Amino acid sequence: MSLPELMSQIQELPKLDKLKLMQFLATELVKEEDANFFVAGQEYPVWSPYNCSEAANVLMDLLATKQQEQNG
Template sequence: MSLTELLPAVRTLSRADKLRLMHFLVIDLAQEEGVPLLAADTEYPIWTPLNAFEAAETLLQMLETHKAEA
């Protein structure tokens, strides 16, 4: 089946089915590319700006420098 034949069928899917299809395609493409996928029931650390006081101070200094130059 070609993409031109497939697209009209995809457009008739419900929102939930479109999301399932998208999920399937992302996993399939990641596997083809050898990209490791996130494992279920696993915690992954992420950075958050919450309580990042040093970053806030650096940004404030940059803004003040930019304001003084302008």
């Protein structure tokens, strides 16, 4: 089956099946990468919005300034 034929059939799939296909393809791509990409027991930092009050304050100040500009 050619890629254009496959793409045409994919377009006809329901949304849930397309999402499952995306998950399948992403998993397949990871399998093709280095097998040691994620190492058991290794820590990987992940950013979180918790305890980021400084960023929230900047956004609140920006919103307040914008609201004052609109109110004239």
